[in-house]
Amino acid sequence: MSELAPYQPSTSPAAYDPATLAVLAAMEQAAEEHLDRIRPHNTKRGYENDWNLWAEFHSWLAERTGHPLALTDVTKGTLVGFVIWLDTVKIAAPASIDRRITGVTVTARSLGVQVSKDATVAARKALKPLKLDPDRIARGRGKAPAATLQQLQQMADAAPAGLAGLRDRALWLMAFGMAGRSSEVAALRTESIALVGKGLDVHVPSVKGLPARKVRVAYGKNPDTCPVRAWLVWRAAAGLTAGPAFRPISVHGQLGTDGLTASGCQEIISRGAERAGLAVRLTGHSMRSGFITTARQAGKREEKIRAQSGHAANSPVFWGYIQEADAWTDAASEDIGL
Template sequence: MSDAPLVPYQPSAAPAAYDPATLAVLAAMEQAAEEHLDAIRPHNTKRGYENDWNLWAEFHDWLAERTGHRIPLTAVTKGTLVGFVVWLDTVKLAAPASIDRRITGVTVTARSLGVEVSKDATVAARKALKPLKLDPDRIARGRGKAPAATPEQLRQMYAAAPAGLAGLRDRALWLMAFGIAGRSAEVSALRADGIKHVSEGLDVHVPSVKGRPARDVVVAYGKNPDTCPVRAWLTWKAAAGITSGPAFRPVSVHGHLGDDGLSPTGCQEIISRSAERAGVAVRLTGHSMRSGFITVARKAGKREEKIRAQSGHAANSPVFWGYIQEADRWVDAASDDIGL
C-alpha cells in the first residue's frame, strides 16, 4: 500500500458542457420526476398547498392596499416570505405550526411554477418563526371557535368608533356583516348597487365567492339606532357619495376615499381593530359577526330555515347545527326546574 498522503480529489479541468441531446434527456427526466412526485403526493397535501397559495395571494392583496403597488405572486423573496410570516402571525392570528406549513406550501408551489426560491429566503422565514414557537399564547391559537359577537359588543364598538368617514364606514361594515351573517369575503364582494333601500330595510344581494352560490337576503331596520345596519349603511353611503361599485372601500388617514374595494383581510382587520379599540373582552374576528347573527337570531326564536337562508348554510351543515346547539344550550335545560 502506498504511503502517499491523502488529499482531496482535484479535477484537472472543469467538466465539459452537456451536449444538446444530453440536455434534452435530462430535461425530460426532470419533467417526469415532477409528474411522478405530483402523482404520488396525497390529495390532502395538494389541497393544503392550494390553500397556502390562496393565502399567499391574499397577503399580496393586503400588501397592495398598503403600498399602492402590486407585486407578482412569483416574487418569493427573503423580504416577502418574512413579511408573510409576520402577516400570518399578526393579521390572521395563525398558530406557529400552521405558519410553518404555509411556508412549505408556498415554497413548493412556487418552485413547481418554475420560480427559484433561494435557501436564504426560507431560512429567514423560519428564523422569524422561531420565537413564535416559544410563545404559549400563540401555540394555543386555532384551538377554539371564533367568539360570537353580541348586540352589546356592537354597541360598545359603535361608541368607540373614530370620527369622520372611516368611522362611518367601520360602523356600516361590521353591522352589515352581522346583518347578512356574512363571511369576510362576502362583505368584501358587496356592491353598492346590489344593496337596495326599501321601506322595511335593505334588500341585499350577496355575491358568489369561492364557488359558493350567491344569495339575496333582507336586513330589517334595528330598534336601536346604534346597532341598526340600515341606518349605518345609508349614512355611510351618503357621506361617501357611493352609488355603484364596491360597497366598502379604503379611507386614507386624510379622509380620502379609495376606488377599489376592501379585501377580505381588510374587512377582518376593521372588525378586530374596532372591537379592540372598544375594549371588548374577547377578540372578535370577521367570523364573529356571522356566528353572532346565527346565535342571536336563534335565541330570538327565529326559524332554522330563515336563519339558514340568511347565512347561506346548507341544510345538512354541521357548522350551522353546531351554532344552533350552542344557542339552545339553556333552552329547556335538563337540569332546570327539576325540583332541586
Template sequence: MTALVPRQPDAAPAVYDAATLAVLAAMEEAADRHLDAIRPHNTKRGYANDWALWEEFHDWLAERTGHRMPSTAATRGNLVGFVVWLDTIKLAAPNSIDRRITGVTVTARGLGVEVPKAATVAARQALKPLKNDPERMARGRGKAAAVTPEQLRQMNAAVADGLTGLRDRALWLMAFGIAGRSAEVAALRTDAIVHVSNGLDVHVPAVKGRPPRDVVVAYGKNADTCPVRAWLTWRAAAGITAGPAFLPIDTWGHMGNRALSAEACREIIARNAERAGVTVRLTGHSMRAGFITTSRKAGKREEKIRAQSGHAENSPAFWGYIREADKWTDAASEDIGL
C-alpha cells in the same frame, strides 16, 4: 486497507441529441403527472389554500404600497413578510405558518419558480421564536367568538369620528345583518343593496365557489346598532351610488375607488373591537356567528336563519351555533327539583 483514490475532476456535462432530449422531456412530464397523481387529495387542497393565502398577502401588500408584485416573487423578503403577516394580521398558529411556507414553496417550484434556499431558511428563522410563545401556539384551537348585541353597542360607543367611523360601523353591522363572511362583505355592491320600506334588500354575491343569496335586513330598534340606518348614513356621507359598498380611506380622509379586501374587513372589525375594550377577541367570523346565535335566541326558525347565512341544511357549523344558542333553553338541569 482500502486504497485512497484521488478525486477525479468533474465530468463535462453530457451532450444529447434532439431525439434523446425529447424523450427526457417527456419523461420529466410523465414524472410530474405521476407525482401529482399519487399526492394525497388533502395535501393538494392544503397547498391550494396556502397559495390562496400567498395571493391574499400580495393583495394586502398592494393596498399599502400601491404596487401589486407578481405572486411568483418568492424572495427572502417576501417569505419573511409572509410569516409576519400570517402572525400579526391573520393571527395564525406557528405550526400552521410552517405548513404554509412549505405549501407556497412547493407550489411556486411547481410553477417553475426558483425559490432560493436562503429564502426558506430566513422564513423559518423568523418563525422560530413564534414557536416558543405559548399564546401563539394556542391559536386556532377554538372557534370565533360570537359577537353579542351588547358588544355591538360597545363598539359603536368607541367608533372613530368622521368618514372612517361611519364606514366601519356600517361594515360591521352589515356583516352582522347579512350573517356574512368577510369575503362576502368585501364583495357587496352598492347598487345591490336596495332600500325598501322595511329595511334593505341585499344581494350577497357568490364568493369562493359558494352560491349567491338574496337576504333582507330589517330596521333595528336601537339606532346605534341598526344596520339599515348605518348603511344609509355611510352611503350618503360617501356619496356612492354604485360600485363597491365599502371603500378604503387613507389617513387624510381620502376615499379610494377599489373595494376593500376580505382581510381589510376582518382588520376593521378586530381593530374596532379592541378599541372598544371588548374582552374577547372578535374576528370577521364573529359577526356571522353572532347573528346566528342572536337570531336563534330571539326565537327565529332554523330555516329562516340558514336562508340568511347561506349554510347548507346539514352544515355541522350551523348546527353547532344552534346548539350553543339553545344551551340554556329548557336546560336538562332546570326545574328538576334540586
C-alpha cells in the same frame, strides 16, 4: 529546498456540452414529474390552498402599497410579510403557518422560481417566537367567538372619527345584520343594497360557488348598532352611488375605487374589537355566528335564520350554533327542585 507552489491543473474543467445539458434537463423534469405523481392527493390540495392564500396576501399587500407584485416574487421580504399576515390578519396557528411556507415554496419552485434559502430561513425565523406563544398555539382548536350586542356597542363607542370610522362601523354591523361571510361582505355592491320601508333589501352575490340570496336587514332599536343607519351614513359620507359597497381608505383619507378583499374585511372587524379592548379577538366569522346566536335567543325561527345566513337545512355548523344558543333554554337542571 524549493518553495512550494499551489497546484495548477493542467487543463480547465470542460463545460457541459449541449447534449449533456439536454440530458440533465430531461432528468430534472422527470424527477419533478415523478415526485408529483407520488405526492399524496391531500398534500397537493393543501399546496393549492397555500398558493391561493399567497395570492390573497398579494392582493392585501397591493391595497396598502398601491403597487401589485407578481406571485412569483417569493423573496425574504414577501415571505416574512406572509408570515406576519397569516399571524395578525388570518389569525393562523403557528403549525399552519409553517405548512403554508412549505406549500408556497414548493409551488413556486414547481413554477420555475428560484426561492433562495435565505428567504425560507428568514420566514421560519419570524415564525419561531410564534411557536412559543401558548395563545397562538391554541388557535384553530375551537370556533371563532360569536359577537354579542354588547360587544358591538363597545366597538361602536371606540370607532375612530372620520370616513374610516364610518366605514368600519357600517361594515361590521352589515356583516352582523346579514349574517354574512367576509367574502360576501367584500363582494357587496352599492346598487344591490336597497332602502325599503322596514330597512334594507340586500342582494348577497354568489361567492365561491355558493348560491346568491336576498336578505332583509331591519332597522335596529339602538342607533349606535343599527346596520341600516350605519350604512346610510357611510354611503352618504363616501358619496357612493354604485360599485363596491366597502372600499379601502388611504392614510390620507383618500377613498379607493376597488372593493375591499375578504381579508381586508376580516382585518377591519378584528381591529375594531381590539380597539374596543374586548377580552376576545373577534374575526369575520364572529359576526356571522353572532347573528345566528342572537337571533335564536330572541326567538326567531330556524328557517328564517337559515334564510338569512344561507346555511343548508342539514348544515351541522348551523345546528351547532342553534344548540349553543338554546343551551340555557329550559335547561335540564333548571327548576327541578334543587
